[in-house]
Amino acid sequence: MTSVTPFVSQENAPGKLQDAVVELYTLDSALNANIPESLRLPMVKLLRVVNSFYSNKIEGNPTHPAEILHAQEEGGANDPSDDLLEIKQHIEVQARLANLEIGRGVLCTSKFFREVHKEFYQGLPKKFLEIKNPDTDEIIPITPGEFRTRNVKVGKHVPPEHQEISRYMGWFEKVFNPAHIHGTNRLFAAAAAHHRFMWIHPFLDGNGRVGRLFTDNYMHCSGLGGYGLWSMCRGFGRDTDAYYEALSRADMERQGSTDGRGILSDKGLLQFTEYFLDTALDQVKYFSALLEPKKLDERINYYFEMRNRGALLSSTGETLKPLKPESKEVYFKLLRSGPQQRADLQRSLETSERTLRTIVSQMSDAGLVEAPAKKPVVLALSPSSIEMLFPHLW
Numbered sequence: 303m304t305s306v307t308p309f310v311s312q313e314n315a316p317g318k319l320q321d322a323v324v325e326l327y328t329l330d331s332a333l334n335a336n337i338p339e340s341l342r343l344p345m346v347k348l349l350r351v352v353n354s355f356y357s358n359k360i361e362g363n364p365t366h367p368a369e370i371l372h373a374q375e376e377g378g379a380n381d382p383s384d385d386l387l388e389i390k391q392h393i394e395v396q397a398r399l400a401n402l403e404i405g406r407g408v409l410c411t412s413k414f415f416r417e418v419h420k421e422f423y424q425g426l427p428k429k430f431l432e433i434k435n436p437d438t439d440e441i442i443p444i445t446p447g448e449f450r451t452r453n454v455k456v457g458k459h460v461p462p463e464h465q466e467i468s469r470y471m472g473w474f475e476k477v478f479n480p481a482h483i484h485g486t487n488r489l490f491a492a493a494a495a496h497h498r499f500m501w502i503h504p505f506l507d508g509n510g511r512v513g514r515l516f517t518d519n520y521m522h523c524s525g526l527g528g529y530g531l532w533s534m535c536r537g538f539g540r541d542t543d544a545y546y547e548a549l550s551r552a553d554m555e556r557q558g559s560t561d562g563r564g565i566l567s568d569k570g571l572l573q574f575t576e577y578f579l580d581t582a583l584d585q586v587k588y589f590s591a592l593l594e595p596k597k598l599d600e601r602i603n604y605y606f607e608m609r610n611r612g613a614l615l616s617s618t619g620e621t622l623k624p625l626k627p628e629s630k631e632v633y634f635k636l637l638r639s640g641p642q643q644r645a646d647l648q649r650s651l652e653t654s655e656r657t658l659r660t661i662v663s664q665m666s667d668a669g670l671v672e673a674p675a676k677k678p679v680v681l682a683l684s685p686s687s688i689e690m691l692f693p694h695l696w
Contacts, residue, residue: 305563305564305565306473306498306564306565306566307494307562307563307564307566307568307571308477308478308491308494308498309477309478309487309490309491309493309494309495309571309575310490310493310494310568310571310572310575311487311490312485312486312487312490315490315572315575316572319490319575319576319579320486322576322579322580322583323486323489323490323579324486325583326489326526326579326582326583326586327486327489327525327526329583329586329587329590330526330527330528330529330532330586331527331528332590333528333531333532333586333589333590333593334527334528334531336593336595337528337531337593338595338637338638339640340636340637340638340639340640340641340680340681341593341637341681342531344681344682344683345530345531345593345683346400346530346531347683348683348688348692349530349531349532349533350393350396350397351370351374351393352533352535352536352695352696353392353396353514353518353533353535353536354370354389354390354392354393354396355367355370355389355539355696356535356536356538356539356540357392357510357511357514357515357535357538357539358385358388358389358392358511359539359542360510360514360538360539360542360545361510361511363385363388363389364385365383365385365386365388365389367689367696368617369383369386369617370386370389371617371685371686371688371689372616372617372618372685373386373390374669374685375616375617375669375685375686384427384429384430387426387427388426388430391422391425391426392422392511395418395421395422395515396515396518398421399418399421399515399519400530404519404523405481406479406480406481406523407479407481409479409480409516409519409520409523410474410475410478410479410480410495411475412449412468412471412472412475412504414516415471415499415504415512415516416447416448416449417447418512418515418516419446419447419448419505419508419512420446420447422446422508422511422512422515423444423446423447423508424446430444431443431444431446432444433506433507442506444505444506444507444508448505449464449467449468449471449504449505450464450467450503450504450505450506451464452464452506454503454506456503457550458550458553459501459503459550459553461501461502461503462502462503467502467504470502470504471502471504474495474498474499474502478491478494478495478498478520480520480523480524488523488524488525489524489526489579489582490575491520491524492517492520492521492524492578493574493575493578493579494571494574494575495516495517495520496513496514496516496517496520496578497549497552497553497571497574499512499513499516500513500549501552501553501566514534514535514538517534518530518533518534518535521534528586531589531593532585532586532588532589532590533585534578534581534582534585536585536588536695537581537582537584537585538581544577548573548574548577548578549574551567551570551573551574552566552567552570552571552573552574553566553570554566554567554569554570555567556568557569592692592693592695598691599634601690601691601693602630602633602634602637602691603630604690605687605690605691606625606629606630606633608690609622609624609625610624610625610627611624612624614686614690616686617685617686622668622686623664623668625661625664625665625668625670626657626660626661626664628651628653628657628661629661629664629665629670631650631651632647632651632661632662632665632671632679633665633670633671633681635647635650636671636679636680636681637681640681641678641679641680641681642678642679643678643679644658644659644662644679647662647679662679668684668686669682669683669684669685669686669687670682670684670687
């Protein structure tokens, strides 16, 4: 028997946490319903980059957002640094997971965690496949997709012994399977599952990144239809100290007979649950404000105005080339009406085929649209526009 409280249930949660869960579902639903459909996929792709930046920042990766955006502008023309490669790998794993449509019954299994870990580490340079024992300086190899076979200490936290990992992960699968949890309890479970996985620490390394990828998928399975247009990683990574402090409080052993019946503190779990829900609300409110139509239109107008003044720089410091004045009209047309055939754009602009070809070519080169031959023109978010359209994202 595993003597750990699984999660704070709705029935036992303080009223303010029950209210927070209801508010979160309400705000998420509004964001999901109100975002222009043409912006949905570009935002999801952007959030994968944001998630990767913050998740790796938490683990000490020093890559700056400008380096990530520059790499996107280059489109893989140059070999990335090891740190940038780690971020690129993380983005690709998110995309592959999104395409799998992971079922609720699979999400909490050891097989799922092993496969995510293996996906993340495969193909990374050797330096990412070994860790150093801080006490002995021993170099320990990491086997992608395999649970640890030795005991570890992570800061002040001493995870379960390696012989206990299979038992704990079996318990984890049983108590957190979202197919067996209903209503708002799924969000309470999401918070606890994030901590409990980190506490078990089943891998030698990579538990943080794998755990946050797991939480992204768990939030999807919890009925948050807009998740992916906002994310927990940004909230965790904006204040790493607060994140680690919240995890540490939930690591505490039971503090006396009034602190639950398991080996871990119920008060610590309650505090972590409150931190988790506060973080979620902060993030969904931020992205909802960011995508508010009137304010977004103002920033788009300002971007095109500044670009055509020659006042915007690329990630390498070069002045961005002005675009044809009609480019802004095309961008708003795609934003509000979705993908457009070239003939429809030509009629809308009342321009020639040749002029439209120039407009679309310029916008495609700038990353503002995707325009494959013989297919509709589609809205995109260019690396050069992201910081102006989405302030304080990083």
